[in-house]
Amino acid sequence: MTPARVYQVPCGMLLLGTATLFTTWTGLTPEAAPPPRFETERRSVMTTRRASGMTSMERFSLTLSRCNLLAIRSCVEWEPESVPLLPTLGGKPVIPLGLLPPSPDGGRGAGEDAAVSCWLDQQPARSAVYVALGSEVPLCAEQVHELALGLELAGTPFIWALRKPDGVADADVLPPGFEERTRGRGLVLTGWAPQMSILAHGAVGAFLTHCGCSSIIEGLLFGHPLVMLPMLGDQGPNARLMEARKVGVQVPRNEDDGSFSREDVAGAVRAALVDEETRRIFVANAKKMQEIVADSECHERYIDDFIQQLRPYQE
Known part of the structure; x- marks a missing residue:
């Protein structure tokens, strides 16, 4: 598949994890408690080659290098200590999306x-x-x-x-x-x-x-x-x-x-x-x-701000 950047298509990467996770992984903050041994050993899956021939870590790094910005499902209200420490990752801006909570009435009853x-x-x-x-x-x-x-x-x-x-x-x-x-x-x-x-x-x-x-x-x-x-x-x-x-x-x-x-x-x-x-x-x-x-207005503001952050890439 031809990379999107050949056609100058802006790309965003969604970070599947909390801001706290990424600040600890990048050494910005120490982890509150050391992970148990079994969890550390299970992380080896990140360096195991998958059917694609790439490891999860290689795929993450490649996506990071080719994207224009990153979005994270978090907000300052949820992680007041970590979100402000993560304005960028790999030189790319990190934009909070809010928590994207479902509607309390959503889904099948x-x-x-x-x-x-x-x-x-x-x-x-x-x-x-x-x-x-x-x-x-x-x-x-x-x-x-x-x-x-x-x-x-x-x-x-x-x-x-x-x-x-x-x-x-x-x-x-x-x-x-x-x-x-x-x-x-x-x-x-x-x-x-x-x-x-x-x-x-x-x-x-x-x-x-x-x-x-x-x-x-x-x-x-x-x-x-x-x-x-x-x-x-x-x-x-x-x-x-x-x-x-x-x-x-x-x-x-x-x-x-x-x-x-x-x-x-x-x-x-x-x-x-x-x-x-x-x-x-x-x-x-x-x-x-x-x-x-449950503060829907707060999370809608984060979505609105995210949309505003995308506008320069449409020009």
């Missing part, structure tokens, strides 16, 4: 799935944890079992959007007897889940998430404390950033391989939903972040 709607309506207010770990990096069968048994051990209602591990028979995905033991208290969804509608429902009181940027924003749009189980890429730094802001708690992990136990899952869920002292802190701080995420 839970009413379109009768089982989800019915189950949520039967739960006490702010009693359930919604569990969704994204679609990119599914847990292995052993970790799915530990997560399931941890939700059972926590004793709270849960609704789980489960992506089944590859190569595992349907009958073996969940621990034997799990669904029977948690019937009425838990609902496991293996197909599409109306995430926004679930998070908006009054029965949900916490969000167990892999800490992808979009999931964090969606959870905090409704003021939910986060139970954090990051897997790969920017998810670990995202989780540490949110943990530093006391909007939730990370599930403790084995430093070497990233594994976790059912007791660790149960303890983190209880801290976010049951323990009055920790939940009060998490809810108060999540509400502060909710004010930023």
Whole structure:
């Protein structure tokens, strides 16, 4: 394919990560906490050659060299310490886009799935944890079992959007007897889940998430404390950033391989939903972040400013 610059077509690059992530990677700021060993080892995927013959890092560098500007899904209100430190990257201007939050009423409604709607309506207010770990990096069968048994051990209602591990028979995905033991208290969804509608429902009181940027924003749009189980890429730094802001708690992990136990899952869920002292802190701080995420006028101003920054490239 002929590079766009041959035709003098202006190009912009969207940075998929927080400003804090890029200021730490470039040495502008120290990371608040050192990453665990398993996360550092997983970063080697950035230097692994893909089917294209290039590594992710090479692709990033090439795109950076050929673009005119960069956009980042962040704003000063969200990252007051980091955004001002990142006016440029690689000599190219970095322009905040705001958080691009979805509409609280967006997406398909839970009413379109009768089982989800019915189950949520039967739960006490702010009693359930919604569990969704994204679609990119599914847990292995052993970790799915530990997560399931941890939700059972926590004793709270849960609704789980489960992506089944590859190569595992349907009958073996969940621990034997799990669904029977948690019937009425838990609902496991293996197909599409109306995430926004679930998070908006009054029965949900916490969000167990892999800490992808979009999931964090969606959870905090409704003021939910986060139970954090990051897997790969920017998810670990995202989780540490949110943990530093006391909007939730990370599930403790084995430093070497990233594994976790059912007791660790149960303890983190209880801290976010049951323990009055920790939940009060998490809810108060999540509400502060909710004010930023839900400020549509603020984010529209960032979009307007971004458009203005593009105008010189149209001339």
